[in-house]
Amino acid sequence: MTNSQTGTAPDSRPHVVVVGGGFAGIHVVKALAGAPVRVTLVDRRVYNTFQPLLYQVATGGLNPGDVTHFLRALRFKQHNVDVVHEHLMEIDTEAKRITLLNGENLDYDYLVLANGVTTTYFGTPGAKEYAFSMYSRSQAIKIRDTLFTRLEKAAQSPTRHDGLRVVIVGGGPTGVEMAGALAELREQGLMPAYPEIDGEAFSITVVQRGKDVLKPFTPKLRKYASHQLQHRGVELMLGAGVAKVMPDAVELTDGRRIPSDLTIWATGVAPHEEVTDWSLPLDKGNRIRTGADLQVEGLPGVFAAGDVAVGPQDLPQLAQPAIQGGTHVGKQIMRLIAGEPTQAFEYYDKGQLAIIGRRSAIGELPGIAYLPVLHAVPFLRKVPGMSRMVELTAYPAWWVWLFVHIGSLLGARNRITTMAGLAVRYGFRFNRKPVPIVGDVPAIRPKRAVPHSKQEAKAERDAERADAEA
Structure with missing residues (x-):
């Protein structure tokens, strides 16, 4: 039978619908590239976002286009x-x-559900209203533009201003990397650019409920990271959570009050609210429960992968579990089509990395015995030290971090432009004053106390209209 409108035979291939164009969804699609199926990728945006580098956009180190990739380019x-x-x-x-x-x-x-998660504020009063989250491209741009707008306002204050106060809530990788990037921005670009502001352009404070930053890392690496942040002028306030966020301050659970001109929320994620309306098995955090093979419990042929899913392995909500999970789901769909049973997902831990600043990063990487090509050799796992995670700090960790992140980007253009942007910010010893990338910053104009001419009034209205359109 042919389609009466197109004159073509209907497509009889199995239809795979993938919801979400993040790490997991993209790798499901790629795993099915040679399969006898037709794939439909559904996403609320037209681009994929490389979220691990969003803080670089928020601090003026990279352009938004460097960390986003046109989803339809997959069809090439x-x-x-x-x-x-x-x-x-x-x-x-x-x-x-x-x-x-x-x-x-x-x-x-x-069906594959890989639609990711979003920021959660844990019900903290004022957090959603007054704190800036950083989980999307638009949110990162908003932080960047707000930072420069408030700096311009401080610079044009009629009295000498002592700078902005930036508070980052969360001492995980996102919070630490954000603090380090802000410190680089302040020291290399903003202090000489704003001589109107007394002292530093802004102060940076990291608030962390626990006693250490970067809890997933070893104590030695946590200590190194804390020392490096403090060396860069970042204040650490540990051991207390956030009780309330206000327009000009953050109140902690121990009663301390931290003045804040810009509060950045870098902690906590949760599934989107609509997930609860889909009649799927969920855990207490509203993540979709799956079996060991990543099929949703009780729903054959329906898979979930990435941050929105939780299986028996209870993997962390990081890029690598999402990437490997997406590839695994694609393979299991091909097994089902071939009439073969599915296999349990086995996660290979490639370690973790976090950058703090110029020539400073930390990393935990698999020991030799954990390398895929050698993992099957039993005696290697028994040799003392061979199967431990290897700890890296300083320049070696920085280089590993750089190449891992560059290699993970989609598209050659993204890799080249991101490499150039990060090299300018961190890599060249002679380039101590890189110019930050800025967006639309409205002009700061004081109220006029005296009447002005019609021409001046028209010019001001035109300028205000241009600022609003920008």
Whole structure:
């Protein structure tokens, strides 16, 4: 039978619908590149965001385009994929159909939920209203533009200003890397650029509920990171959480009050609210429960991967589990199509990295016995020290961090421009004053106390209109 409108035979290949164009979703799609299936990738945005480098956008080190990649570019090399720019609203697992925000229905043979997570504020009063989160491209741009707007305001104050106070909530990798990048920005670019501001352009304070920053790392690496942050002028306030966020301050659970002109929320993620409406098995944190093979519990042919999913392995919400999980899901779909049983997901821990500043980073990397090519050799795992994680600090860790992140980006243009941007910020010893990337910063104009001419009034209105449009 042919389609009466197109004159072509209907596509009889199994239809795989992948919801989410993040790490997990992209790697599901890539794993199915040579499979006899048709793939539909659904995402609320037209681009993939490399979230580990968003803090570089927020601090003026990279352009937004350096860390985003056009999703439809996947079709250049993979012809069995279509991309739909929409928002998933409903799932009917019995009918094997999903409904999008525009009312369109998509029937599927296999469904993969990899739509990621978003910022959570843990119910902290004032956090959503007054703190800036950093989990999307637009949020990173907003932090950057707000920072420079407030610096301009401070510089044009009629009295000498002692600088801004930036408070970062969260001492995990995102918070620490954000603090380090702000310190680099302040020391290399902003202090000489704003002579109108007394002392430093801004102060940086990291608030962490625990007693240490970077809790997932070893005590030795945590100590190194804390020392490096303090050496760069970052104040650490440890051992107390945030009780309340106000427009000009952060109140801690131990009663301390920290003045803040810009509060950045770099802790806590949770699934999007609509996940609770999909009638799926969820854990207490509303993550989708899966079996060992990453199929959703009780729903054959429906998979979940990445941060939105939680399985028996209870893996951390990081890029590597999402990447490997996405690839695994693609392989399991091919096994099901071939009539073979699925396999349990085995996660290979490639370690973790965090950058603090110029020539300063920390890393835990797998020992020799954990390398995939040698992992099958039993006696290596018994040799003392061979199977331990290797600890790196300073320049070696910095170089590993650089090449891991560059290599993980999608697209040659992104890799080249990001390499150039990071080299300018961190790599060249002779380039101590890199110029930050800035966006739209409205002009700061004081109220006029005396009447002005019609021409001046028109010029001010035009300038205000231009600022608003920008």
